[in-house]
Amino acid sequence: MKVSIIGSGYVGSVSAACFAELGHEVICIDIDEMKVRMINDGIPPIWEEGLEGLMQKHAEKNLIATSDYDYAIQNSDISFICVGTPSNEHGNIDLSIVGNACKSLGMAMAKKDGFHIVVVKSTVVPGTTEDVVLHLLEEHSCKTAGKDFGLAMNPEFLREGKAVYDFMNPDKIVVGGIDGRTIALVSELYRDLECEVTSTNPRTAEMIKYVNNSFLATKISFSNEVGNICKRLGIDTYEVMKAVGKDFRISEHFLNSGAGFGGSCFPKDVRALIGKAKELDYYPALLESVVEVNDLQPIQMFELLEENVGDVKGKRIAVLGLAFKNDTDDIRESRSIPVIRKLLEKGALVTAYDPMASEHMKAVFEDITYCESSEDALNGADACLIMTEWTEFRKLDSEFSGMKSKVVIDGRKMIDPDNLEQDIVYEGLCW
Template identity: 70%
Template sequence: MKVSIIGSGYVGSVSAACFAELGHEVICIDIDEEKVKQINAGVAPIWEEGLDELLARHTQKTLIATSDYDYAVANSDASFICVGTPSGEDGGIDLSIVKAASASLGRAIAKKEHYHVVVVKSTVVPETTEKVVLPILEEYSGKKAGRDFGVVMNPEFLREGKAVYDFMHPDKIVVGAIDQRSFFVVSELYRKLDRPVTHTNPRTAEMIKYVNNSFLATKISFANEVGNICKQLGIDTYEVMDAVGTDFRIERQFLNCGAGFGGSCFPKDVKALIGKARDMGYAPQLLQSVVDINNRQPLKMVELLREKISDMKGDMKGKRIAVLGLAFKNDTDDIRESRSIPVIEELLRLGADIAAYDPMAEESMKKLFKDVTYCKSASDALTEAHGCLIMTEWNEFRNLDKEFGLMASRVVIDGRHLINPEKLSTQIDYQGICW
């Protein structure tokens, strides 16, 4: 089949490359001409494991990029909206890019004689596809949804850093279509994947995405709340969660205690669902608690650090603090909602000198914080440091040992359960955030 993809971010570029890998002809649409050139040169606009290889394999063969909506729509059977939906100050999502893409698609569909399917893959709150996207498409195309063109909500369930793998090996495929014809077109795109397709309506498909992420976020905040209690009682919370996770009704995944969750999905999606509920007059107390716990959790790292340097009366001014890990998770350069951000803000407020290191996310964090020393290795960051905060679960941090000997004061606060002080040859003053 022939597919056009609007937007070249994580979801768009991965979807484009993977649809090409599945044998479809793909046209990427982006208003950024530099991204268009980059994709046509076979270079991924973002870092994602396996993406460069797929683009190199398919670019200029079954995958091209353009900024021309008319050309892309005329030469495809379905168009996927994969643009960003950033959070507003009130927690609601900003639909301006989705609306602009819908209007551009509507204009292009107006010039097309054949049936065309518009697929929303961007994460949007329930009713957005039917009450925002569909009316815009009808307005700008002058055509009728369900008769002249189709509309579908097809949420993504991709982990950053593992998005290519997740696309090709999905847990579920959800297609929320307004009519049977649209459902068939989108389902056919996934035919080669060994996974049944869930057929539902658009607003249910939208809700499935939000509930999926909100539940995972809830498990993390629950684990952190329990972990904070366990720490006060001298109980190993990981031992507790290992046992609890053997219950098939609960499972072990997402019960790791630590500094909390970040990224482009969990924080934004939970807040958006809260906002949608409040718009309807319902106060979602559990979901609000998930956010509140997550907001408090990383600051406990700084509290523990200040307790450990009590001989300095907790005074952080002028003290060199190593922050290891800037990305919100390992295997990505994404810093959106990274738990390092509130930690760095608090340390700067307290007057600390920060030496930060991350194998991939340095350039992204530099755009937020100028008054930070960015190091090229963990060793450089730890040299003469009075304390160390481990914020991201990079594997290289698990192997740190003699590097801690470079510190002026070997205080290590672990936010990701990476260090086992008993196995180190270098003695450190170690504290886990929840253990």
């Protein structure tokens, strides 16, 4: 099939490359000419494991990019809206980018004969596809939804760092359409993937995405709440959760306690669902607590630090891990950010290391020292905070020997204290 992808960010780039791998003809649409050139040269505009190989394989063959909406719509049957949906200052979803994409898409559709399908893949609150996208498309195309064009919602369930794998090996595919014809044609795109397609309406598909992420975020905050209690009781919460996770009704996934969740999805999506609930005059106390626990968790790291080193003013603190999780360079909502901000407020000297995310973090903090290795960051440090679960941090050993004061605060259970030298003071966040 012929597919156009509006937006070449995280979701758009991965979707485009994977649809091309499935044999479809794909056109990426982006107003950023640099991204257009990169994609046409086989260079992904974001880092994601396996993405570069797919783009190099399909670039200028069955995967091209353009900034011309008219060309893309005339040469495709289905268009996916994959633009960003950031939170506004109140935590509610900002649909301005979606709105602009719909206007441009509608004007291009006005010049096209024949049936065209529009699929929303951006994460939007329930009701957006039918109450906002549909009307904008009708207004700017002068066409009628369900008659002249199809409309569907097809949420993504991709883990950053493993997005290509998740796209090609999904555990669920959800298509919410306004009519059976649209659902059938969108579902056909995924025919070669071994996964049943859940067919529903757009509003339900939108809700599935939010509930999915909010439940996972709830599991994390629940585990962190339990972990904070276990810490005060001298209990290893990981031992507790390992046993709890054996219950098939619970499973072991997303029960790891630590510094909290971040990234482009969980924080934003939970806040957006909270905002939507309040619009409906309902106060979502549980979801509010999920966010509150997550916001407080990094502060627990700082409090443990102060308990072990006292006033941090003038002291050198090494922060290992800047990305919100391992295997990505994404720092959005990284738990390192509030920790570093607190350290700077208290007058600490911060040295930092991350295998991939340092360049992005420089845009947030200019006045900290970025190092090329863990050893460099630890050299001369009065304490160390481990914030991201990079595999290489599990192997840290002799690197601690260069510290001035050997205090290690572990926010991700990366270090086995039994393997450390006796003169190292080790504190786990929830264990």
